[in-house]
Amino acid sequence: MRFLTSLSFCRYISCHARSITNACLAVVVMNIAFVLTAQQPDRTAPQVIQSQIPKGRLPAHYSKVVTPQQRYRIYYIQYRYQQAISKLEKQLDWLKQHRESEITQVLTNAQRARVEQLRLQASKQKQKLIPADQFKQKDPK
Numbered sequence: 001m002r003f004l005t006s007l008s009f010c011r012y013i014s015c016h017a018r019s020i021t022n023a024c025l026a027v028v029v030m031n032i033a034f035v036l037t038a039q040q041p042d043r044t045a046p047q048v049i050q051s052q053i054p055k056g057r058l059p060a061h062y063s064k065v066v067t068p069q070q071r072y073r074i075y076y077i078q079y080r081y082q083q084a085i086s087k088l089e090k091q092l093d094w095l096k097q098h099r100e101s102e103i104t105q106v107l108t109n110a111q112r113a114r115v116e117q118l119r120l121q122a123s124k125q126k127q128k129l130i131p132a133d134q135f136k137q138k139d140p141k
Contacts, residue, residue: 056078058071066074104112 056075058066058074062074063071107115
């Protein structure tokens with residue numbers, strides 16, 4: 001409320017009128033907040049979601065109980081959270097790379113070379129393993 005009293009037009013208003021002005025302003029702000037947070041009607045939500053949101057997967061057993069409007073609202077929620085999760089996963093990948101580079105900087109050059117040799121040997125070992133598709137049994141005819 002200190003902000004309201006510092007406004008230039010408030011300097012010339014009496015104390016009683018100023019408190020009425022503050023109360024009216026508070027009511028207007030509350031009404032705006034209510035309108036902004038009010039739930040949108042269901043008829044508009046599916047149109048927006050259908051055109052912008054890719055289809056997702058409903059949680060187990062939901063498909064038997066939800067309406068089409070609820071289905072698209074769920075898809076929209078999943079889409080919104082997936083965007084946030086993707087951003088966080090990118091940050092996590094960056095942090096892991098940064099961590100590995102800092103760990104590597106602790107080693108001496110000789111130690112780094114030895115670690116690289118060990119990694120190459122491990123990758124060659126993986127290549128020597130028999131692929132899983134060779135273990136498939138042939139269909140009896």
